[in-house]
Amino acid sequence: MKRFIPTSLAVLAALIHSHSFAYPATENISHYTVGNPLDQPRQQVLAIPLKSAPQGDLLVTANGAEIPSQTTATELLVALELDAQKHTDIAVHQLINGKPELSYPKQTYAELAVRVGGQVDDKGHYSGGQYHPVSQMQLPPSHSIGNKLFKYEGFGWESEQVAYRYYFDHRGAVDIFGKVKDGLSLADTGLDGGDYHSLSDWGMDVLKVGPSLGIGAVGAWVDNALIKPDPVQNMTVSIADGTLQSSATVTHSGWSMGDKTLDLTTRYRIRAGSHLTRVDVTADALAQLATGIVKHGVQVLTYAPDDGKWGYIATFGNQSLNDDDLGMAVFFPMSAFDSFQTDAANELVVLNNQPQAVHYYFGAYWSAHPNGPQSADEFKSLLRNEIEQLNHPFTLTPSKP
Structure with a gap:
């Protein structure tokens, strides 16, 4: 770790101070x-x-x-x-x-890795070359699902406990990479010759998304139906990779929905030591948004207290691609809560749009992780703990030396 090394000015100031003279801070x-x-x-x-x-x-x-x-x-x-x-x-x-030059062990990571220097065949599929992380990207009009332009079909973000990926295309869904041990793994995931659908030494893709939102992605709620952000004129993403916090911000521009055309901006952010992704959504022209969890026919848990700050919708049971237990939850502020809903593919929560944007959290908890829930009761206890921490954050008070 690089330390805070005084500049020559600081050394000079210390010398002056030792002779009881005034000195610049x-x-x-x-x-x-x-x-x-x-x-x-x-x-x-x-x-x-x-x-x-x-x-x-x-x-x-x-x-x-x-x-x-x-x-x-x-x-x-x-x-x-x-x-x-x-x-x-x-x-x-x-x-x-x-x-100061600061260097700490990374505890979060975010990336969109794009193939550079490869070939494309007559079907539009890419091969060869290498994947390189980029900080910004507009989705090419010629992009097609599964063409291998992007690692694992989109962008991802992770803590040492869990990783998520967003399908950077019209599907508009979030998937889960479960981990069997703590550590950062996305940089080595999705490379040519690898298979993240099979269990490896770090973990695997654990969620069957299908036509759903996956976990925590967002859409509009109009006339008692979920509408995903499609079609749009273009999609862009910007990546912010950091030591304690990493994020990805995706913008759907020119989203055509009935007689409206609007922009939707969604930021996904994860912090060190946490399973939770915070989502911030801006879409001024929408009255209501919906988010939720893919429907797999397992136990559904809901919590919407009249006297609480945060509620949740969650599912738990044998619903992972590893044929074992997986818990998923969306935590939402009660100030924005409207109702719980369901459709053919999703368990949903409807949120009223807010002038300062809507925010909520989602998290995935795989039983194969060392601290993963081994039963529904353990998962419920975990949910209570997350609610307690959301309701009672650290306090911060300016003080004197």
Whole structure:
């Protein structure tokens, strides 16, 4: 790990200070107290909002020791571990005349890998060359499903606990890569000669998606029916790969739906140590959205408390492609909740559109993972724990040194 190395200006300032002269400050330091309000220990990534985009990374210390962090344009992300009902003090350091070089082990990853330098046959199928990650991509008009232009048919994002992929085409669905051990695996998934539908040393594709949303993808809810974002004039995606948080943002432009033409922007974000993907959806012209879980004829669980902040729709049972148990859940804010619905392919929750966009979470929990649920009761306990953490996030209070 690269450390926070003082610049020559900082060294000079220390020398001047030792002779009791005034000296220019080399860094701004902000202090905070972080609290865990739950009666259980937890590891979580805390987001500290930033008033403006910083010039370079910020460094964070707790009790004088450096802790992993990630700086984005709008947030400072900090990886914290707190015991039950405990607090800790952190300091955020911003170097005024320099930039710290930070390097921490990656705990999340996102990619869209595109074939470069290969050949295409008369059926439009690609081979040869190599896959290269790109930060942005517009779906080519000539793209067809299964033509091998993209690794695993689209873009993906992951924590060390689970991975997800989005079919970058008209299907508009999210699939699951289950893991049998913790670690990042997407970079090596979907390469020529591999088969992610068979169990490997990292795991496998565990979900049969079919015509459904898969898990957590979004569509419109109009006249008591789900409408996927198709047809559209074009689709684009942008990828943000980071140490503690990675995301993919897909935009459907010129979505034709009846007498309306609209744009739909959906951001999928995952953080270190979590099974949950947060989804932020912007579609101003829609009154209601729908998301949900593929229907596999297993147990369906719903929770929509009148006095709670978060609810869920979930399924559990033998529904993985490995012929074992898989739990899936969508967690939604009760402030947006309208109703639970179902259609031929999905178990759905309908959400009322919000002026500041709609957001919700989804998560997959495979029984073959070391911490995966081995029974319906274990899965229900896991759901309760996720709800508790959503209802009671870390507290953040500015403090004095």
